Amino acid sequence: MALTINNHPERLLPVDPNIRPVALRLYQEVRDLPIISPHGHTDPSWFAENQNFTNPHDLLVTPDHYLIRMLYSQGVRLAELGIKAKGIGRPTEPVNDSRSAWRLFAKNYFLFRGTPSGIWLNQIFTDVFNQSEVLTEVTADKYFDSISEQLQQEEFRPRQIFDRFNIEFLATTESAVDSLKYHKILRDSDWNGRVVTTYRPDSVIDPEHARFTDSLALFGEITGENTYSWQGYLQAHRNRRADFIAMGATSTDHGHATARTANLSNIECEKLFSRVVSGQLAPGDAELFRAQMLTEMARMSLDDKLVMQIHPGSFRNHNTWLFEQYGGDKGADIPQPIEFSSALKPLLDCFGNNSELSIILFTLDETNYARELAPLAGHYPCLRLGPAWWFNDSPEGILRFREQTTETAGFYNTVGFNDDTRALLSIPARHDMSRRIDCSYLARLVGEHRLTEDDALQVAKDLTYNLPKKAYRIEDND
């Protein structure tokens, strides 16, 4: 007999008999609030074209590097997961079809015990696809058939899913050289769903980016500016930021290796930029250019009011062979230690006291939380703390974020939750997890008489709904 999926209505809430009821009361008040998703990586073509998805493997596994990563770590090869290599001298092993790959995923589903992915998937299986048996090798085909069939129905088309999920606002992320064509379709459609873009200029800012040279050329074509001169290059950014704002963007996003910023004179900038575009980089130039560009982006944000997000600390594509064969986003990005106190100072010396500017900081290095991030955000008017991110977007990770930031930065220098996902189906499950953990943390404060339940309820609503709207400057939709 197959086992029943563990998706208890009180899951993730504290066990203590004096805290769980408080947590549950708080959670019940925020559970059904609309989803604000101001930072993520879903594909805008889904909503623009509104085509049905095909099968659970292509929908749930292939695009989710959290899943690929774990399977790969245990010796499952990417070809076995149905993923094709593209490099020279690539592996010649046969590539599984979706059903065979799904069976392999099902067989290894026990690897996700104790992980957030396991909890999200169980919630998707039960709440979205009405499954009740645990996914195993035995139930794999039943799952594949049932979900594939459901996905063909009208109500499982992307816009219908979006509406059913009660998403009020969803931001995708596009490169500075993206055509934004899907966002144009969305803007011109009669669908009411609010799907906007985010300005992510890494490929034209990072001289070490694999596509930097091509992107810089394209950046000039798209904007009609001379992107090989410092002033033209800056103007191209201004133009494109305006294009993105026209497609609803309220923020920019910057995924640098470190949080370093710089404040060079205009002459130094011109010289540095000429080395960058000529490819004659001195050691440290690439890092310095990225650093200076964060300050330039902040300066532009003061003009056009885009909120700035800094997502530093990932060693991208750490696995060289895998990147060359299979490309990025296969679960091979590894965090590294970073610091913020010295790194941000040049930018803060320029604009730190300006409360018109809004910069949201993220980290993959949790040691930053109590040591630097909470003190920085608890002082500078322009700084806010983004939520627990990526590897830390998990029950323990979200709890550590609150425990390590609240006492210094309070709740009101944080910005609510980001799902940051390319896995569309997981969005409600991720927001639900965050709401449950925030309510659990608040309920403990209530139980320890550190907060009244009335205050906790207000904070829970603010963290879920009001703060993300305010932090990302999202206007009411009416």
Add this chain to the structure above:
Amino acid sequence: MALTINNHPERLLPVDPNIRPVALRLYQEVRDLPIISPHGHTDPSWFAENQNFTNPHDLLVTPDHYLIRMLYSQGVRLAELGIKAKGIGRPTEPVNDSRSAWRLFAKNYFLFRGTPSGIWLNQIFTDVFNQSEVLTEVTADKYFDSISEQLQQEEFRPRQIFDRFNIEFLATTESAVDSLKYHKILRDSDWNGRVVTTYRPDSVIDPEHARFTDSLALFGEITGENTYSWQGYLQAHRNRRADFIAMGATSTDHGHATARTANLSNIECEKLFSRVVSGQLAPGDAELFRAQMLTEMARMSLDDKLVMQIHPGSFRNHNTWLFEQYGGDKGADIPQPIEFSSALKPLLDCFGNNSELSIILFTLDETNYARELAPLAGHYPCLRLGPAWWFNDSPEGILRFREQTTETAGFYNTVGFNDDTRALLSIPARHDMSRRIDCSYLARLVGEHRLTEDDALQVAKDLTYNLPKKAYRIEDND
């Protein structure tokens, strides 16, 4: 109807029904023990002159950078808080009077939800000033009037407050060039309150200190030594340490950017010092001089028995504009990552095995607790661990300190609590929080059968009273 302040008698104790009673029993045994406050920043003139305070804003808000910091981070300007700028080209906006500033503080009081400041203030409001309604915009004036009136009474004069708070020992902190005049008044007075000084020579040790040049000259004047020669400079320290000891000091304090120490030959010291006094510093010289001076201070401590405190890791006055306009201690000091294992080795190679020496280590970088500090203090006879400090002097912060140090360093290599505050009224609230959290930690160990309740009670008393007296070499007052 105004809400009632949340100041529950069992606040901060664990919720678990099997742990709270144990925690409460432990807490009740230490709650009323006298306060030992061996490290802090209250103003000795308060006790010397014993003048009444004026109003709640000037007493509670203006001197407390924990409060200013949070308000500033949310866009409240310092002029709105009644704080005057003094820099060139300073903001010309009107500066609020105390009542208006207090109203603004009251309006933003919700920002302190979940913070230790919120808990301390609520305890001050109820226990010291007998308020019962939550501070809000609505109750702001009532608070202002009531507290202002009480502050004019005899029993609210500083010495009377000190006595009422059951403080047995209070150390202030004075610069090496301080006249100690208030401490002389205290020494010669007939008041029994024990208020002593602490030797803090940063301004004559740190070549990068804003007042270094002036302080070094004054240091020579006060001591009658030639503070521009290495030997005279060292002798000036010895003289002043003796002056401080005469005013009751039992310890020194060193607020360096890092924990680095050095062990140079005498000739190297002479050369380094001549570069320091001539202002001809090579890169790294300032850091090296601070490092060498920690070793010199340790050497002097072996002679005069002053306990040495090292408080490293703060990037002081991180906000350049704010410092230039408003000066220090406005909530703009930001922690930075530091390490101890390599940094302390030169000093420890000299004196590490001497149990006559006592060095108390603090950090703002909690990653040091389990990794370096507990192992160091759990080995070297001269080392002890100071309590969770500054940003970490909070319920979660104190708990993390115990959880991350006890298993390696035990309880007896720690030194009890320091309030480290310039906010006089908060002293009992801060000690009370620490006692509650230590008892909570101990109660969990009892509940998990890791410690008997008898042992826990002995440890609770030691942490509260016996260890700070022993660690700071405080003699019984009789």
Add this chain to the structure above:
Amino acid sequence: MALTINNHPERLLPVDPNIRPVALRLYQEVRDLPIISPHGHTDPSWFAENQNFTNPHDLLVTPDHYLIRMLYSQGVRLAELGIKAKGIGRPTEPVNDSRSAWRLFAKNYFLFRGTPSGIWLNQIFTDVFNQSEVLTEVTADKYFDSISEQLQQEEFRPRQIFDRFNIEFLATTESAVDSLKYHKILRDSDWNGRVVTTYRPDSVIDPEHARFTDSLALFGEITGENTYSWQGYLQAHRNRRADFIAMGATSTDHGHATARTANLSNIECEKLFSRVVSGQLAPGDAELFRAQMLTEMARMSLDDKLVMQIHPGSFRNHNTWLFEQYGGDKGADIPQPIEFSSALKPLLDCFGNNSELSIILFTLDETNYARELAPLAGHYPCLRLGPAWWFNDSPEGILRFREQTTETAGFYNTVGFNDDTRALLSIPARHDMSRRIDCSYLARLVGEHRLTEDDALQVAKDLTYNLPKKAYRIEDND
């Protein structure tokens, strides 16, 4: 009346009335499973010669640097503990005999309140030596006499203890130049106990090791290779690895200061090695050579299938004076901050995608857990995470390990427990503590509906027994 030892059967389990019963059910299922001890430092001569131990001090205190460390930190001198100095100009104070030293240990036993050593010792006293009174100055002699007498009995000989402890597999650690004579005796004996060796080549790999020069010469003698040529040196490693495999070794172990690896060309290796053997090291050469040798060891592991363990991050013999007088392993090794993302990349670029290779990573810097180690082990097929190590092998430390690694790496990229001890009697107590804490963690996940109890039970058995056997490639013994 003497107090009774606190050794409650439900010790270390969570207090919560809804979690403890789950934890207890899980624990009862794994409590009596055989002990797999794949990494430790017991002395193989004990089992080879099977001589009785003499008294509790020489058995329990003298070889245990966890105990020496704490006593020393509180001013107890090593001579007082019965430990002789051997350096030049050594202390001339009288050295205590074992009974006097034991009395001093007993008098200071309160220092171990709240430490894992205290819990292990209490369990040894009750379960192995049938004591019931707390060890104090008063009971010291009674303990000494009772334990000394028991130690003379047949059932307290090392092999009998081993069998009674239900140890299925025990690995000791020997240097690359060890004769392995005790392991040969064990191999040739008729005793069934499985005691194997581990290849630890630090003294012939680390040019800064105190015995490097001598060891390198001996390495050549033992292997018959020219260990002053790069190829001969590598061949000597291959030979000795084969010798160790013949004595049952399934793994190697590497205790470098950092996790740095390198991937030099053969010509660069030859040049570096010639600088190493000539003693003409350029700055950074020693570190680079250690780094390259980790990659060489990985390459050899692909051939001979030895599992590789990397134990970085300890600043060995931090206390120079103590090391010179008393030698190593006296509690004076201090952790330091390290990183893995960049450090391991050269090795991973060579072999990271090969699931035939197995590298188990350890750290003393807990900041690595969530930031780098779980992401690395959650991606690379060759990587696994060793358990909480050394200072972190404690109730809070083990719990932090699970809380900070499980959500990203899952359970199946970890390898169960290592006791890593030279304290034979503590082995069951250490494994018991780990089992209790793992079950406590799992029980909380069950209580929060993050895992079913069926799954938790399977995981508990895997962590206790199946994963260490699999990770260390231990074949069934039949």
